Amino acid sequence: MSKHDKKELVIIGAGPGGYAAAFHAADLGIKVTLIDPEVNPGGVCLYRGCIPSKALLHLAKTKEEAMKAVDWGLEFEEPKIDLKKIAKWKENVVEQLTEGLGQLSKSRNIEYIQGKARFTGENELQINPDEEGKYKIKFENAILATGSSPISLPNVKIDHDNIWDSADALELKDVPKKLLVIGGGYIGLELGSVYASLGSKVSVAEMSEGFLPGTDRDLVKVFEKKKSFEEVFFKTKVVKANLTKKEVEVTLEVKEEEHQKKFDCVLVAVGRKPNTGNLNLDKIGISPNENGFIQVDQKRQTKLKHIFAIGDLTGEPMLAHKASHEGRIAAEVIAGKKGSGYDPKAIPAIVFTNPELAWCGLTETEAKEKGRKVKVVKFPWAASGRAAAIGEHEGFTKLLIDPETEVILGGAAVGKNAGSLIPELALAIEMGSTASDLSLTIHPHPTLSETIMESAELIFGGATHYK
Numbered sequence: 001m002s003k004h005d006k007k008e009l010v011i012i013g014a015g016p017g018g019y020a021a022a023f024h025a026a027d028l029g030i031k032v033t034l035i036d037p038e039v040n041p042g043g044v045c046l047y048r049g050c051i052p053s054k055a056l057l058h059l060a061k062t063k064e065e066a067m068k069a070v071d072w073g074l075e076f077e078e079p080k081i082d083l084k085k086i087a088k089w090k091e092n093v094v095e096q097l098t099e100g101l102g103q104l105s106k107s108r109n110i111e112y113i114q115g116k117a118r119f120t121g122e123n124e125l126q127i128n129p130d131e132e133g134k135y136k137i138k139f140e141n142a143i144l145a146t147g148s149s150p151i152s153l154p155n156v157k158i159d160h161d162n163i164w165d166s167a168d169a170l171e172l173k174d175v176p177k178k179l180l181v182i183g184g185g186y187i188g189l190e191l192g193s194v195y196a197s198l199g200s201k202v203s204v205a206e207m208s209e210g211f212l213p214g215t216d217r218d219l220v221k222v223f224e225k226k227k228s229f230e231e232v233f234f235k236t237k238v239v240k241a242n243l244t245k246k247e248v249e250v251t252l253e254v255k256e257e258e259h260q261k262k263f264d265c266v267l268v269a270v271g272r273k274p275n276t277g278n279l280n281l282d283k284i285g286i287s288p289n290e291n292g293f294i295q296v297d298q299k300r301q302t303k304l305k306h307i308f309a310i311g312d313l314t315g316e317p318m319l320a321h322k323a324s325h326e327g328r329i330a331a332e333v334i335a336g337k338k339g340s341g342y343d344p345k346a347i348p349a350i351v352f353t354n355p356e357l358a359w360c361g362l363t364e365t366e367a368k369e370k371g372r373k374v375k376v377v378k379f380p381w382a383a384s385g386r387a388a389a390i391g392e393h394e395g396f397t398k399l400l401i402d403p404e405t406e407v408i409l410g411g412a413a414v415g416k417n418a419g420s421l422i423p424e425l426a427l428a429i430e431m432g433s434t435a436s437d438l439s440l441t442i443h444p445h446p447t448l449s450e451t452i453m454e455s456a457e458l459i460f461g462g463a464t465h466y467k
């Protein structure tokens, strides 16, 4: 394909949305051009998000597990941290996966353009608009998948040395003695946990009255009880952060009173905003909605039917698996597959801290907001043989069930590896399963998955191991 040919499908952004769309479209026989500034596909998720953070969290959990085993009779010395080696290992994980995606792209004959794109017309893009070698390409269909970037705070200027965003934190250049994480959402908690494990004294400042605003409080309580951080400031606003020679002086506002605190580094993790600004969308008459997201229909089409948008660009939840799912839908619509549309009943969410928090479908918080009647059943992990065998007593699994039909509407779990229970619940919700379906399905023993079966048994009066 020469750069002068009209492209059948261009995809701008090669994150989990863009590359999933590209691979699926190519498999469906479409000629695909995929554009991204990185040398290989991967996007935020692989280079600066899901994968490096989970590699580091795995390390943090391994260390914690090992230290826990001391109580059970294994003896260790206090682990030593070789930061350079850890950073190298994390980079290897990222490299291995992104290079693999590059290979998968090549094997599908996808034209990969390393660069940035911006609209110059409804069927025309400029590649590398800010560079000397810029050129234009024409296309029939486009999928916008440019993802999102960290939100910054007024008066807290990210300098990438002492005041970080999430990408800086993942660079692992240093382990500050005292780190303040601004924001108690999942990114703040995950990265805060990594640094706490590496040896930083981590404090967290959060505007609302607890971690993970919007998440069911019973799940969050189990995490809060573990006291993973040195200090926690709830209902606290960070007013400013000033860099002095050696430290960051932070002004915190609690109940309209200001307090000064000093930290070696500050990590700003207050949310993400969609990357719509660099696409020249005005040129084609697409404007983001009041929340900054691009409006799309069920087929992920914008108001221009040949231009689609997917992933973090289109709204919450800003998660990789939601982006990939949308990408596959858009590819199918472009390939002319009838009946394709975005209509999930449940999008799983996992916070990979220790303990993990995970949920999908309807939550108790949402049920209350909507005034929807639900029956909630909860199975404590203290009653699970597997949980006991791995020293996990605080967690639980819960189900939200329609009281009339007994259909599973939602579910959640908190505890070690709680996230691995959630796909079963997602499938149950998507399939319209009832509590009987779950309680009559034989689950392997001894596994944490039995806590799902036993939660479902509770609706019928009592589970084998808990009443």
Ligand code: FAD
Pocket (backbone or CB within 6 Å): 012, 013, 014, 015, 016, 017, 018, 035, 036, 037, 038, 042, 043, 044, 045, 046, 048, 049, 050, 051, 053, 054, 115, 116, 117, 118, 145, 146, 147, 148, 166, 187, 275, 278, 279, 310, 311, 312, 313, 318, 319, 320, 321, 322, 323, 352
């Ligand atoms: P992105 O992955 O953001 O990719 C967009 C790509 O488009 C980027 O490569 C960008 O450079 C490129 N781009 C932007 N503008 C242009 C342009 N003009 N031209 C060409 N290319 C352009 N999600 C999960 O599901 N699970 C997790 O555990 C998880 N952990 C996370 C941890 C962290 C620290 C962070 C920051 C995020 C995490 N996420 C996680 C969120 C996840 O990374 C995003 O939801 C996901 O990457 C969104 O995919 P996307 O395809 O929409 O865009």
